[in-house]
Amino acid sequence: MKGFIFDKEQILFHPDILNEIHVGILICDRNGKLLFINRFAANIFDTAPNDWIGHHMTSIIPDSVIYKALTTKTPQIGKHSKWKKKNFIVDASPIIVKNTVIGAISTLKDDQELQRLTDAYEDLKRYVNMLEIKLEYSTQLPYTFSDFIVAPDSPMCKIIFKILKAASTDIPILIRGESGVGKELIAIAIHESSLKAEGPFITVNCAAIPESLMESELFGYEEGAFTGAKKNGKKGKFELAKGGSIFLDEIGDMNYNLQAKLLRVLQQKEMVRVGGNDAIPLDVRIITATHQNLELMIKEGKFREDLYYRINGTSFEIPPLRARKMDIKAIVQQTLVELNNHYGKRLTLSDEAETLLINHPLQGNVRELKHALEHAVIMCEYEEIKTSDLPITFIDKVNDFGKQLSTVPIKYRVDPSDHHEESNTLNLNYHVGKIEKKLIIEALERSGYNRSKAIKILGISRQTFYDRLKQYEINL
Template sequence: MGGIVNTATGRCRQCYSCVRNCPVKAIRINKGQAEVIAERCISCGMCLAFCSQGAKQVAGSQAAVLAALKEHQEMVACLAPSFPAAFPGWTAGQVAGALKKLGFARVWEVAVGARLVAREYQRVLKQRNTPAISTACYAVVNLVERHFPSLIPYLLPVVSPSIALGRLLKKHLGPVKVAFIGPCIAKKEEILDPEVAGAVDYVLTFAEIKELLAVEHLEHPGVAAALDSPPVAVSRLFPLPGGLSRSMGAIPDIADQDLLLVEGKEGVLAALEGLARGEIRPRLIDALFCEGCVMGPGMGVVVNQVKRKELVAAYYHRCQEAREPEILAPDLARSFHNKQSSLPLPGEEDIKRILRLTNKFTPADELNCGACGYHSCREKAIAVYQGLAELDMCLPYLLEQKSDLLSRAASNLMHFVNLYKSPGDRPGPGVMELLQERNIIVASPRMLRVLYLAERVARVDSTVLILGESGVGKEVVARLIHALSERRKGPFVKINCGAIPENLLESELFGYERGAFTGANREGKMGQLELGEGGTVFLDEIAELPLKLQVKLLQVLQEQRLVRVGGIREIELNIRIISATNKNLLQMVREGTFREDLYYRLNVIPLTIPPLRERPEDIEALIDHFMNRLNRRYKQEKRISRRARRYLLAYPWPGNVRELHNVIEQLFVLVEGTEILPEHLPYYIRDDPARYSSHMLVKDIMPMKEAIEEVEKQLLLKALEKYRSTYQVAEKLGVNQSTVVRKIKKYGLEHQ
């Protein structure tokens, strides 16, 4: 069961009204969106009433009812006793007439079922001497079964009026379809309860039936038709406070301690809590979760409460002279079950730890403003522990974060300005020596610029985000920053966020305490972040980090502290975070798959490594480097022919340096002679369509200067493949031979 009320994806705007007004903590905030927890929800509809964005939606039966009516299935419409308030200005006959025109075969009043239930209550109450709770309101039944299970013995074992009528109709009319029409959303869940399933087939709210009538142009009062149910005058007061008692033949007395009339969320909760604590022991608690059924969430009218009660009372007075016939009641018994879904309870240290995460270190820091939807900061901290709330629901905390973020942004901007306005665009001599020591090959101006920035970044502890396609050398740059920094004597810890299974990633990153989970090391284990103490932690493929761990990483970045899995002690950290990805994190932020606050924390200083196809000078240098290294290792003297080299230079290398290295090694191993020729190249390089296109290929929008250079390069490649000398190339292209030679050198097309 459950799932009657849900949130429309994307419409929740984080106002937390549903959290604030839900009486049973059945709302969970997940990634900023409110979710209804079906096993805790009592289907009272409070969240619908208070959601200004219309983000809450109710499971509907309109399509199923219309389909059944169009198939001419015999269906009985059962009008809840509050219907006069839902159709102001209509007579009962006009309502019945409209429903019959819509296709219903008969129209009955649920007041008939209310009369049967009232008589059964009289019989059952005579046989018991313990307190009793009325069970006509299914929201109250849900409340007891799911949140006050100790009170289940007090629930009167009698079905609701709608179920009583459904059983009566099916007993006397045979296999008809029964549709309850009323103000209540909880009834939609009631008909799914195995204890009463089959008595009522469909539930429509008054608002929903009005929509169906409007579709058929029946929204205004028309020709009247007779109701098919027998007269039951007094039970028409059932939806009003005290209506049950009147139906049982008693006149409600507010001084009567045997009868407790309660209506509305606060009244019902107070009565059940008092009964659970033994503070009250009335003979009968007549409970309606709404302030009378006339205020149900599915009424679909704007008439105020007083007017609604007046309309129901007026209908009762018009009809009370009618004599009520005897009706042979069907079986009205039912039982109830414990459906409680308990939430974990935090200890005091857990609450304090969560409060500290939102900068609440003393009671004075707990403003209890209620903006998050919870009455107090402690209540919200408990909800965070229980998985119902998120840390960043706290408005004062968010304002602090915003102020801090703006301050950091201003500081980072100044740092960035200073970084880029410094003279020169080449790394210093020390960096070049380090590159040589580590066999890092760089020849292109664009890559030298990246290394220059890396050298500048290494002087500070700012967080760095390295962007670039797979295989461009992001880890190489990260290690270079570490080696040039003050942390070079500390560890460099690489964590591939995409290579570790999600169920292990949290314990790998943050470590765990002894006994944190089944199979855990007896002594606990330090996480990779702790192992980076005093050094640099490189988070590769950061885009693959699950959302739930992004929150914990954000805390580490903000506070340089972490809590191990299964632990409560905060561990101080001294690490620098460098992250890398080949994905568009900003797009992921827009799609809701990457946290915006974490993105800005990681992206303090972005370094973008250009793909290999955009730095041809590096392709040439890397080819020579890989060939020289392989020749030395295997004591060979292999070389790449001029024509084969042109193919390699023209290929776009989607796999970047990694792909280039693999291809060169493959050629070195597989080619038997000393010279690698075009026919030895893999077919996808040799037959690259970009080389043989009859048109110049421009891959993307780019500055005009770059586009012209791209066309020049492609023209030269085609001409060099066809003609043997630069003189012939110059003649065909209509330029001087010196221009051809200069351009060949510029684009790295010369044979070395």
């Protein structure tokens, strides 16, 4: 036990009680002599406690707040104070017994500590805010849609409720909408809230699988069905999805002849493996998606009308992200929290960057938005994401889209020629590489990061495409 004489009384306590806390404490007597200083305060003042105890406050800290509280007999709250370039906040109060001031006490908080606490508080507030948003619509939306971020006042909420009604039946569902709006995410949620939730969820991207392989991919094959066929044959996606759901993504890209085979399978509720004879019963929920106008394709003779009616028990159109700006905000907010956690950062978004995101055409929808944000989080070197941290091509698109947009100041546009490294070189590979990379990124963005479409746009083979992604470190 240690202590001090206070107003002729010996006061004893264990010093750790006041030394372990992250707030400085000073106590002085009725004459202004320092009686006690805890470790935190001593650190702020860069002194050893014993060097100061017994000295008059005015001799150690001229204009000290504690002395002012003592002499004016009035509490001094939230006073900013400075000591050798260190800023801190001081609260001080006289100690009054039986109407007589017998001393004073003050607390000191390091301004940096205050900053740290404010930052932590802001982080926590953002997190709570995000949880509140989640909670608000999670009371309305079922857990199966927990990954699907929507604002509480989003038009998507109504659509989701309708989807859920359909999900609980066996009816085939067609999901429509631009690339990247979340059709696959919705298909997963439909499966999870369906009667077949316990079974597998199998995805087939009808645009990505070469036509020649599609039939065996879907329906499987028997041993010896064709050259290169595996021993014992192979199960198709429909067989793999048994008891669960099959999600036929980009159904509009399915070859016309195969459409007829698919229709037969759906009508007869059974299928036969390529090169086989035995009928295998079909026990799957059918969910399809497309970004194409199937009705127009039917008129143009590119999509079978009978298949259209078979897959379209009911259909839902997911609006593009630019048509539901409240969702952009909600997605940005939550994605930033997730990215900060992932990259160990504590970044916030500047107003300019937020304005740009909200006014962006976002042709690649949520996928494009998330990619742009991740790029910005990785590139950002300070505490706030600026417009210039977003990908150049992304900024260019908003400028092209809305030249009238006064909200995106021209100063935020980054000119690629600003990067002078090696710009004087005539090395052909260097320049060809730069152009190739730019074209690949452009194709990816135009296709809403749909690889198959990007490959088509670029007119290169899948292998070359993936080789280039690796070579230019383009992460998808």
